[in-house]
Amino acid sequence: MRNYVIRRLLLAIPTLIGLTLLIFSLTQLFDPVERASLYIRDPRQARNVEGIIEKYGLNDPLYVQYARWLGALLEGNLGWSKSANMKVLDAIFTFFPATLELVMFSVPLTVIIGIYLGRLSALHKDRFLDHLTRVIAIVGWSLPSFWLGIVLMAVVYGQTGLFPPGRLSVDASNFVHSPNFIRYTGVNTIDAILNGQWWIFFDALQHIVLPTITLTTINVALIMRVMRSSMLESLSKTYVLAARAKGLDEKEVINKHATRTALIPVITLAGILFASLLSGVVITETVFNYTGLGYWAAHAATQLDFPAVLGFALFSGILFLGANLVVDILYAYIDPRIRLT
Amino acid sequence: MQKVEGKKIPLSERAWVKELKFTIKRIKQSPLSIAGIIIIAFFTIIAIFAPYIAPPPPGRDPYMIPRYGYKPIPQPPSKDHPFGLTEGQYDIFYGVIWGTRTAFRVGLWVVGASLLIGIIVGGISAYYGGIIDEIMMRFTDIIFAFPGLILAMALVTALGRGLDNVMLALVLVGWPSYARVVRGEFLRVKQEDFVEAAKAIGCSDLRIIVRHILPNAIYPVLIMASLDIGSIVIIAAALSFLGLGAPLGYADWGQMIALSRNWIVGPPTNPLLYWYTYIIPGFFLFLFVLGWNLLGDAFRDILDPMIRRR
Numbered sequence: 001m002r003n004y005v006i007r008r009l010l011l012a013i014p015t016l017i018g019l020t021l022l023i024f025s026l027t028q029l030f031d032p033v034e035r036a037s038l039y040i041r042d043p044r045q046a047r048n049v050e051g052i053i054e055k056y057g058l059n060d061p062l063y064v065q066y067a068r069w070l071g072a073l074l075e076g077n078l079g080w081s082k083s084a085n086m087k088v089l090d091a092i093f094t095f096f097p098a099t100l101e102l103v104m105f106s107v108p109l110t111v112i113i114g115i116y117l118g119r120l121s122a123l124h125k126d127r128f129l130d131h132l133t134r135v136i137a138i139v140g141w142s143l144p145s146f147w148l149g150i151v152l153m154a155v156v157y158g159q160t161g162l163f164p165p166g167r168l169s170v171d172a173s174n175f176v177h178s179p180n181f182i183r184y185t186g187v188n189t190i191d192a193i194l195n196g197q198w199w200i201f202f203d204a205l206q207h208i209v210l211p212t213i214t215l216t217t218i219n220v221a222l223i224m225r226v227m228r229s230s231m232l233e234s235l236s237k238t239y240v241l242a243a244r245a246k247g248l249d250e251k252e253v254i255n256k257h258a259t260r261t262a263l264i265p266v267i268t269l270a271g272i273l274f275a276s277l278l279s280g281v282v283i284t285e286t287v288f289n290y291t292g293l294g295y296w297a298a299h300a301a302t303q304l305d306f307p308a309v310l311g312f313a314l315f316s317g318i319l320f321l322g323a324n325l326v327v328d329i330l331y332a333y334i335d336p337r338i339r340l341t
Numbered sequence: 342m343q344k345v346e347g348k349k350i351p352l353s354e355r356a357w358v359k360e361l362k363f364t365i366k367r368i369k370q371s372p373l374s375i376a377g378i379i380i381i382a383f384f385t386i387i388a389i390f391a392p393y394i395a396p397p398p399p400g401r402d403p404y405m406i407p408r409y410g411y412k413p414i415p416q417p418p419s420k421d422h423p424f425g426l427t428e429g430q431y432d433i434f435y436g437v438i439w440g441t442r443t444a445f446r447v448g449l450w451v452v453g454a455s456l457l458i459g460i461i462v463g464g465i466s467a468y469y470g471g472i473i474d475e476i477m478m479r480f481t482d483i484i485f486a487f488p489g490l491i492l493a494m495a496l497v498t499a500l501g502r503g504l505d506n507v508m509l510a511l512v513l514v515g516w517p518s519y520a521r522v523v524r525g526e527f528l529r530v531k532q533e534d535f536v537e538a539a540k541a542i543g544c545s546d547l548r549i550i551v552r553h554i555l556p557n558a559i560y561p562v563l564i565m566a567s568l569d570i571g572s573i574v575i576i577a578a579a580l581s582f583l584g585l586g587a588p589l590g591y592a593d594w595g596q597m598i599a600l601s602r603n604w605i606v607g608p609p610t611n612p613l614l615y616w617y618t619y620i621i622p623g624f625f626l627f628l629f630v631l632g633w634n635l636l637g638d639a640f641r642d643i644l645d646p647m648i649r650r651r
Binding site: 143154 | 356373479484486488491496497498499550575579582583585598602605606607612613616619620623626634635
């Protein structure tokens with residue numbers, strides 16, 4: 001097992017370097033004059049673009065620039081985000097808890113519903129319930145998240161006034177940012193519990209309902225489909241036959257023998273889903289004005305805030321890479337066949 | 342695939358033709374895939390006859406939606422404008438009809454180009470192996486290290502906004518998955534005896550790749566391509582919705598939904614007053630994607646080696 005972990009970690013290093021190279025080459029799509037404008041803080045400086053190019057070495061050979069860029073990166077300097085009006089790294093830490101909060105609610109829900117529907121579908125293979133769940137899943141998968149979000153907002157919020165967009169209502173937001181409220185994590189629901197302010201908790205929860213429904217509806221098909229095929233496979237295995245042969249209750253056979261092994265690939269997928277959502281739920285956050293990482297990145301992109309978009313992409317890539325690493329290692333831990341090959 | 346007495350094998354006996362016939366037979370048995378085909382056929386007809394269904398004003402770019410005034414407030418469906426006018430008085434009916442062409446163009450171009458690059462790179466990589474293969478695999482690793490939409494968004498930001506750049510970005514993000522699958526299939530087929538035989542009689546590399554390996558390796562990746570069209574169209578529409586893709590007033594469903602953002606919740610007396618601005622373009626987008634996904638899902642079942650031919 002230790003060897004596998006070491007090998008897997010070593011394999012991640014070239015990818016990590018490649019990731020930085022890719023983001024760096026994206027910065028090179030801008031010519032030196034454009035990149036120089038990123039350093040201009042004062043209109044008078046604009047007359048001296050040549051000087052700025054000279055000063056920051058924007059015409060140096062690529063490997064020199066890459067080394068300098070990487071050095072800055074290791075010090076945590078990702079540049080200045082004009083859309084957030086703070087350093088890119090600070091902006092990432094500011095917006096991350098909101099995204100974490102959203103993902104914290106929607107991924108477990110997606111996984112539970114997906115497993116339930118997938119299992120149901122497999123147990124009723126080729127019968128009515130199977131067809132029904134599959135149609136529901138395909139429909140969910142085909143819904144554009146931004147459209148589903150808009151329709152939910154129009155119908156639910158528009159008609160009832162419940163579950164408004166945004167992250168907190170004005171009163172709650174003022175209170176959260178006042179000195180009476182300590183922001184331990186930045187995740188509003190958790191902080192509200194820690195502060196004992198239940199009204200903040202319910203206010204935050206209200207705002208998170210519609211985005212959670214949107215994300216769950218769209219992603220549930222992913223989990224369901226894998227659960228269905230993995231359940232079908234495990235039902236056809238000889239150990240299930242053996243369990244039946246020794247006279248076990250059918251319920252016992254399905255729950256203890258078939259479902260358990262069927263869950264392995266689903267858990268992996270859930271991990272990857274968690275990582276990909278955590279690294280930015282761009283569309284859903286934008287539709288609901290939910291101020292997380294994805295919302296910030298989308299706004300940065302429309303305002304041509306390049307350091308923010310590239311910093312965000314780099315952060316997403318590293319997070320995603322790390323999560324895949326963890327999932328792979330967990331998988332190898334669960335399934336010995338993988339670490340031995 | 343054996344050659345009998347130097348004669349060519351008749352078309353109906355070839356592996357890929359048999360495969361295709363089997364697929365078509367299975368499609369006919371599945372109601373879901375039939376529904377998918379009907380939806381796609383419906384959109385194909387709309388796309389082909391767009392100039393007759395919604396005639397563009399003469400001398401103007403047909404993809405720019407004509408506008409009837411400059412007021413921001415949307416106008417409900419009327420006799421002249423069956424689906425109403427959205428923000429800025431753009432005709433919704435015209436927009437969704439010509440938007441069908443945009444959707445086909447984006448979906449087919451992006452998937453087609455990704456497929457082509459994937460086949461070339463994956464094929465070369467698997468056939469020659471060694472250092473070329475190693476570099477290719479590491480490069481795809483890097484692309485896979487990003488969630489697709491985020492990398493595409495960063496690329497569009499760097500390349501500049503616009504639908505063409507969205508398509509380019511989606512190709513750049515998309516081809517590695519095809520290359521991986523093609524590579525895997527090539528590696529499998531490469532070991533078959535008929536490839537050895539072709540080498541032994543002195544066929545050129547190009548001939549072996551194009552005539553002997555490719556026809557036996559291409560099927561899974563074609564299926565994958567059909568599965569991808571729906572999600573590619575959604576991502577492109579999402580980027581247009583964010584304001585990174587199609588410009589204002591362009592016949593693109595995502596861009597049209599973006600125009601409705603200020604009108605989601607109407608006045609308190611009638612919150613759903615402007616329903617037509619988002620329901621109509623969104624429904625077209627949803628139906629289009631649903632059609633491809635129904636088709637793709639049926640394909641997947643038909644071609645999954647674990648469950649097929651039972």
